[in-house]
Amino acid sequence: QVQLVESGGGLVQAGDSLRLSCAASGDTNCISGMSWYRQAPGKERERVAFIFSDGVTEYADSVRGRFTISRDNAKNTMSLQMNSLKPDDTGVYYCAAESRGTVVVGRQGTQVTVSS
Secondary structure, rough: EEEEEEEEEEEOOOOOOEEEEEEOOOOOOOEEEEEEEEEEEOOOOEEEEOOHHHHHHHHHOOOOEEEEEEEEOOEEEEEEEOOOHHHEEEEEEEEEEEEEEEEOOOOOOEEEEEEE
């Protein structure tokens, strides 16, 4: 079983940057793709970035060019570098990992608040 813990959120102003981190533990050898999701108030959960085990990445249109997802398989960590933040980026960010045919999502998430 895989456990995921997110960190790095905070309150910033529009245009600022933040770096989120996700630490994986447990059965990490079975992790394949990893993702960052965000949940904004009143909105559906949105996947903002995905990274395959070989490092290939995908981004939602809303963040492409501003966010960069990366992972360190040796350290079992994943990061999301967020630049040029906008108020619409506000939400709780969760990391997720595909493992043994299921998707494991971090339980606590990390809050990102971008003020205008």
